[in-house]
Amino acid sequence: MIESHNDPSSNASHSLLIICNGHGEDVIALEIIKRFLKKIKIKKVEVMPLVGNGKIFDCIKSKNFSKIGYLKELPSGGFSNQSLKGFLLDFFAGFLVDTFKNFLIVRGKSKDNYKIIAVGDLLPLFFAWISKCEFSFVGMPKSDHTWSNGPGWALSDFYHKFKGSEWDPWEIFLMRSPRCKSLIMRDEITANNLNKKKISAKYFGNPMMDFVDTKNENISNIIMFNRLILIIGSRFPEALNNLDIFLKCLEDVKISNDLIILLPLSINANVFTIKRHLSNNGYLEENNVNFLVGEDSVWKNKDKYILLGKSTFNQWANMACVGLSNAGTATEQITGLGIPSISIPGAGPQFTKSFAKRQSRLLGGSVLVCDNKKTLIDNLEVLLNKKDYRLKQVKIGMKRMGKRGASKKIVDHINLNLLT
Numbered sequence: 280m281i282e283s284h285n286d287p288s289s290n291a292s293h294s295l296l297i298i299c300n301g302h303g304e305d306v307i308a309l310e311i312i313k314r315f316l317k318k319i320k321i322k323k324v325e326v327m328p329l330v331g332n333g334k335i336f337d338c339i340k341s342k343n344f345s346k347i348g349y350l351k352e353l354p355s356g357g358f359s360n361q362s363l364k365g366f367l368l369d370f371f372a373g374f375l376v377d378t379f380k381n382f383l384i385v386r387g388k389s390k391d392n393y394k395i396i397a398v399g400d401l402l403p404l405f406f407a408w409i410s411k412c413e414f415s416f417v418g419m420p421k422s423d424h425t426w427s428n429g430p431g432w433a434l435s436d437f438y439h440k441f442k443g444s445e446w447d448p449w450e451i452f453l454m455r456s457p458r459c460k461s462l463i464m465r466d467e468i469t470a471n472n473l474n475k476k477k478i479s480a481k482y483f484g485n486p487m488m489d490f491v492d493t494k495n496e497n498i499s500n501i502i503m504f505n506r507l508i509l510i511i512g513s514r515f516p517e518a519l520n521n522l523d524i525f526l527k528c529l530e531d532v533k534i535s536n537d538l539i540i541l542l543p544l545s546i547n548a549n550v551f552t553i554k555r556h557l558s559n560n561g562y563l564e565e566n567n568v569n570f571l572v573g574e575d576s577v578w579k580n581k582d583k584y585i586l587l588g589k590s591t592f593n594q595w596a597n598m599a600c601v602g603l604s605n606a607g608t609a610t611e612q613i614t615g616l617g618i619p620s621i622s623i624p625g626a627g628p629q630f631t632k633s634f635a636k637r638q639s640r641l642l643g644g645s646v647l648v649c650d651n652k653k654t655l656i657d658n659l660e661v662l663l664n665k666k667d668y669r670l671k672q673v674k675i676g677m678k679r680m681g682k683r684g685a686s687k688k689i690v691d692h693i694n695l696n697l698l699t
Contacts, residue, residue: 293698294322296347296388296412297396298403300329302513303608304419307486307686308398309335311417314690316341321698327381329402334546348384349377378402385410394697401450408453415461415693416454419487421445423469424679425640444472454478461696463689466681481692484685487608488615491596493683497572498598504539504584505663508599508613510592510620512606513545514629519556521605521625526560528603528623528655529583534663539570540585541599543592550575550589557585572598600669601662603655604646605630607638614642615680619672621658623649645676 295315299308305328315321316339326336327348336346385406388395395414397403400421407414426439439445446454446469454462455478462480464470473480511521522542529540544553554564554576562578562585570577573594574586588595596613602620604610607629610620622639624632635648649655662669 294388294391294393295324295396295698296385296393297324297326297398298329298385298406299326299397300399300402301420302331303487303611304399304403305331305333305335306490306608307417307419308396309339310486310489310686311396311398311690311693312336312339312344314686315694316343318694327385327406329378329381329399329406348381382406382409388412396693396697401447404450404453408456408458411458413458413460413697415463415697416459417463417486417689418446418469419465421469422464422466422641423472424466424643425637427468443475445469446473451476451478454480461693463692466679483688483692484681484683485611485615486685486689487612488680488683489686491593491612491616493597493616495572495594495598500571501539501598503536505534505536506539506541506599506601507659507663508541508543508595508602508604508618510602510604510606510609510613511542512609512629513547515548517625517629518545518548519552521630522553522556523560524605524623524625525603526556526562528652528659530561531652532656532659532663534660537582537584540583541591541595542585542587543595544587544589545592546590548589550587553587554578557587601659603659605635607634610638610646611642611680614645614676617673617677619645619647619662619669619676621647621649621655621662623651623655641679643675643679645672645679 297308297312299305308326312324312326315324321343324344325347326333328350332350333346386409389411393412395407395410395412396417397407397414398417398419400418404416407416423445425445426436442448462473462478464473464480464482465485467482470480470482509525511518511525544550557578562580565577565579568577570586572586573591574588576587578585578587592609597616599613599618602613602618604613604620605622605625613620622635624630624635639646639648647658649658
């Protein structure tokens with residue numbers, strides 16, 4: 280639980296609205312909000328999540344903070360731009376109507392001396408621009424690593440090379456607004472390419488690395504095992520399909536030591552359903568076995584142990600040697616901690632083949648994308664059994680994700696350029 284002791288009767292000068300549109304963006308927005316609530320000059324802080332119900336922000340207990348807008352879990356999980364089916368499901372669920380209502384709320388903020396921080400891509404950036412308020416933009420989803428590294432033969436690669444940035448011309452137009460007081464990008468190459476276009480973009484590191492623990496003293500309890508972390512994603516039922524794919528692949532993995540499989544679950548996961556899937560894949564619950572790393576239950580199938588834990592990702596992320604990961608933000612976070620991973624695209628809508636390939640290029644190949652079960656098993660056995668090869672992957676991923684501490688630098692920069 281996060282509490283703020285900011286005095287609402289102090290000489291506050293600004294109200295602040297944070298607009299965000301995605302799981303990773305919500306996590307970054309949460310850290311920004313926590314830091315700004317500690318600053319005396321902030322009169323009020325509001326957040327408008329454009330995707331989902333913003334449940335992550337419920338941990339903030341402050342009289343100066345509130346969630347606003349029309350909040351709703353979308354059928355596509357917020358990935359309506361990745362498929363026609365997802366768009367239609369969101370459309371009939373009222374996504375466009377709710378977006379327009381949120382648009383009207385944002386338009387009214389200029390009357391009350393609001394400053395806006397947009398976290399995400401086009402939609403929050405557009406909302407900030409149309410508000411007529413001064414704003415800062417934290418552009419996390421896009422990176423020029425995705426087209427400047429790798430084969431470069433896709434049509435999208437040629438398109439981005441032609442533009443000189445993954446950011447599109449209409450987004451760059453919004454960034455050029457005189458009301459945009461600061462631009463912050465997720466990596467140095469993206470910031471530099473925008474600077475070449477006479478846009479003052481900054482890079483302070485990747486704030487996603489500030490939300491995971493770098494060490495866990497309890498790792499000594501499982502240090503003698505091969506350790507694997509399963510990142511199945513937070514969107515259901517897609518996450519269940521990912522779990523089944525990974526478990527079927529693990530049936531035929533050949534390694535020298537027993538395998539500890541860490542399975543952290545998102546806060547919205549149905550544990551009963553997860554347990555049923557484990558049982559259907561041959562795992563039995565071990566009531567008398569404890570590894571004392573924060574697990575809720577232990578499951579076993581031959582030489583493989585699965586440790587199940589809800590909301591344990593942050594404390595478990597650093598304990599694995601390798602990851603099997605069909606997710607976005609969590610994959611990037613374990614990569615930054617020095618854990619290479621393997622993915623195998625499922626049916627979507629979140630983790631599609633194109634998303635997986637883009638992610639692999641973003642992270643310098645430290646995530647290996649597999650087309651089938653055999654390829655995944657081969658890559659997993661190599662990563663688990665050949666430490667030298669694994670360490671090469673580790674260095675690449677950590678370099679791409681950057682060091683911790685970016686959140687404080689981002690907030691200090693925004694405070695200096697937007698709020699003073």
